[in-house]
Amino acid sequence: MTLNTELIWTVVSFVLTLCIFSYLFGDNPLFRFATGLLIGVSAGYFAVIIIYQVLLPRLVVPLLQGSFPALIPLFLSGLLLTKLSPRLAKLGNLPMAYLVGVGAAIAIGGSLLGTLFTQVEGAINIFAPVASAGMSQKWILILEGGFLLLGTIAALVYFNFGGKEDKGNSVQRSPMVRFFSAIGQLFIAITLGAVFAGVMTSTITALIERSNFLLIAIKTFFGIG
Template identity: 40%
Template sequence: MQLPLDLISGVLSFLFTVLILSYLIGDNPLFRIAVYLFVGITAGYVASVILWQVLTPRLFTPTSSMFQTGAYEQAALLVVPWLGLAFILMKISPRLSRIASFTMAFLVGAGAAVIIAGALIGTIIPQVSATINFFDLNIAAARNINPAEVIGNGSIVLVGVVTTLSYFHFGARPQASGNPRRFIVIEFFAFIGKIFIGITLGVIFAGVYAAALTALIERISSLINFFGNF
């Protein structure tokens, strides 16, 4: 007799829900089984995506096409990726792991450049522009917003941005006691920035908690509905 798919998925959902909720009584083998399965499935999925969406279309297929068509002028473009792949695979061997440092250094450097550029273009510059727009009285007039409210909101945002950035200013000078200390103005701004950061993290935590609570309610509701149908 062939079991219905809904029954199988429902039983598996119930099983994994119980395994995860078993963490409420402390760390135990049941919870670890669920975590290991999750990590293993995630690793397998990532490896599959890399194989079929990165390596195959960008390396294996062009290499196979080059040998089939005889277009060996493309070999220069494929040598570097193949060498990089070979160097990364050398990380498996402790003796050859140093050779892979060149490829890893390139990946880290390229990744750092992308992150810095992304932070600059996608975060800092838009944040500065958005902060300036808070003081745009023309936009406020078009939206029928009181200018005093615009200036007040803009001032709060401006203070939050400046003080938060000041909190991450780590330049300090050694004092007579030998302990490094930032300039007194930076210390004052950093203290206010710490308040803004605390408020932000509190809001984020509340959002994460609400999302987790919603997921828990959904799981319990699905289990009740599952058993109610049998």
């Protein structure tokens, strides 16, 4: 067994994995050390990435090449740094307003065009294949489409908080709304269950991957296999 870089990183990964697994016995210094190291390394690596892949190629290099439009982000970045000073913080409102405004506009536009309209269109087109399907498939597609439509409507009804005030000063939804909201609650519960199953699948997969790594590392350390 030669001492090379790969082996060193294998040892480091092995030790850190065991530190993370030590959380099995509760919070302990080894676990805190590993998580702290992860956070610190991630932050430092992010700073290096920002410098070498953002500031240098997109601000410094254009400025050195005489690109005057690069002065605009430089000016806005300088104003953004004034947020560090309470006295000059007002100057940073301009780039901050630009970022928030543009970000909100892009997010809202994307949600409308990319999610809302397309999802509504998708819910409408559920029954589109029915027209071209055969007789045997038609009922299946209609049943499937109806089921999806019911789930979509019921989930939307569940989040509708409209109601009327009765004589006892108690607000109650109409019976129809209560019926669909109960169905929507069922669909939402199924969705959350599916998400929980997905979380379990993901974590078990990660556990298997790390366990496989530990096993390979042990075999490597002892020269087995």
